[in-house]
Amino acid sequence: MTTTTDRQDERLQSRDGLRGALTDVVERARGGDLGMIPVVVGLIVIWTVLQILNPVFLSSANLVNLTLESAAVGVIALGIVCVLLVGQIDLSVGSVSGLSGAVLAVLFVVKGLPVWLAILAAVVLGAVVGWLYAQLFNRFGVPSFVITLAGLLGFLGLQLYVLGTNGSINLPFDSGLVSFAQFSFVPDWLSYTLAVVASAALFVSGYLHARERRKAGLSARSVTTLAVRSAALLVALGFVVWYLGQTRGVGWMFVFFVALVLVMHYLLSRTKWGRSVYAVGGNVEAARRAGINVKTVFTSVFVLCSTFAAVGGIMAAARLAAVNPSSGGGDVNLNAIAAAVIGGTSLFGGRGSAFGALLGVVVIQSISSGLTLLNLDSSIRFMVTGAVLLLAVVVDSVSRRSRTSHGRA
Template identity: 65%
Template structure:
């Protein structure tokens, strides 16, 4: 009796190219071109923008890409970057928060009052500030859900109200200085990762990327779907490790890698995992894409809105605490000025859609890198803030324009 081998089963998702997972270098390049043609630009514009901005400023001032300036850049990115990370959450659900700057300022004032005036431990001051921020986000969610007041109006009121709270807490003082020997100030100014540990974290990050990719490939293989090959996953991990090791080496030529920057990157990675690998994260994208369809699918839309605002205001509180720690003082200008606009601009420039339902946590990291690179470059050129505002505004306008054009292209190609 002759046994005839059964034909190999074709992966289910190969019938729709939009669902196929690239398996190698060639497949990845082809998939990238397909996405770009379909209007899914992803992070390509912001990465290209960073390369162009860095090239221009380096040509105008060779100090720009020095290790010393890049270390300062990593410090400056963190407070606004954490605020931008919160903005990502509300933009994903199709809402907006205009009060993150005021919330961060009020949280900085709470921290200073609890630490300095009431002489309480650092951990209690941080807990009080973050709890206050989360309570503000919960309040926004209730007003939006119960009364139907647009988030633009709710948070615009919050911008003014919590600026008043900040001034009231300071009670006419220009600033409340934080102790220089406190853990908060040292964390934001003086603490750096030991060289050996920085290299170990770089290797660990690459290993984590490989482990996550391998687990995802195994899950897809078990479900009969296309999956990345082990060789391609290993190549990506090696490239990532090489890039991280070079970055660590270059920063270590100056002061090194700041713990505050490591904290920010860790927050971005945790948020990226939550958004891309959890049910809650998928709910955020679903509500931002179509709230009514999400409601009919059984998603508690009101709870998702409230959660997004709580996360945004909680992260704004963390950003305010670190901003005050960076200056070793909470003052009347903390969180004011262009902080609000920079946080929103960073999220949008990083690739988060103003229309909701598209974007990632990595957008906060890339977007704030663009904004702080512009600020740092203009400072080195001794140009005043007027140029920074004009250039940042132009970059933001280009980002929103690309988002709008890409959205229409996706709809024309049936990608939503």
């Protein structure tokens, strides 16, 4: 006679190996947990169509430019992911990024302060903005939509005030900051080394996580699955390094962005704070009753969001080697939010990952780059981006409804 324990053991064994991993993915998809499947499929479709329309799109030179252009907005989108995970929003990231760039330019160029001190001041300013948002939200219950909408307008005005009569301020091309954003690329040998390190780190972290799950009596990936996954990552990264190396290689600014994504992924998936963020996003009251300091969690994500906005503003200023009244304006704000949502972060909170910012901004920048190569008007780009964003929200809503009905069943 088969007992419940026997059935659990059989189920754990059936999940072992590559077939079990694929089965697990299919079951999660059926339950409404699509993960990053839609954005990966969408990215493949977008790249295929754009490559057919213009063979230059997937050239090494264009992809290098695409990675560099993605970094600044991607960092800002990473902050948006944090606030969306707790079911909130920040509409002022564009203005905060522009203000931080203006503070950097004035302190560095006009006042003559060391560049590192100007960068530190701009980043601290971003953190203070996030802290002020959190106080208004936690103490007075003002909706984040209203707080950050006021911040969007207020900090745009403050940016114009900081720039004053200077208008546009050019950053010196011989400065380390501009060199980092425009001319600094990772040597080939170091790029391949980083690829090997990343693959090894993926295997080690996966192995440790699987061991913890097995000790708790839960299903876990086999060593074979982990090894194949790491090998696939190594091959993919090796190909990317080789292909981008056909022209200029991998830019340090993009590596910096990816490093931030990896750090945030670890914090969100492997720490108590990260679990608290997901818990608050899933159900605030349940998280509070579970002993989580909800106010502290809200404060941390608002501070992170504004800090990342400041860092993104600094990177954008360095990339353009200039700051002007339009810095942080235009479509920066909307692209950052769209990248987070397109990357799979739920507007309803509790679901998403740091990698969503990476994939989402690549989608956004791919559309922009591809349509530019086709010499199409910016109006087309806005309409296409809006359609992709709407499709991402529809997929999120449908999958959320599917998870709800699956849970009830």
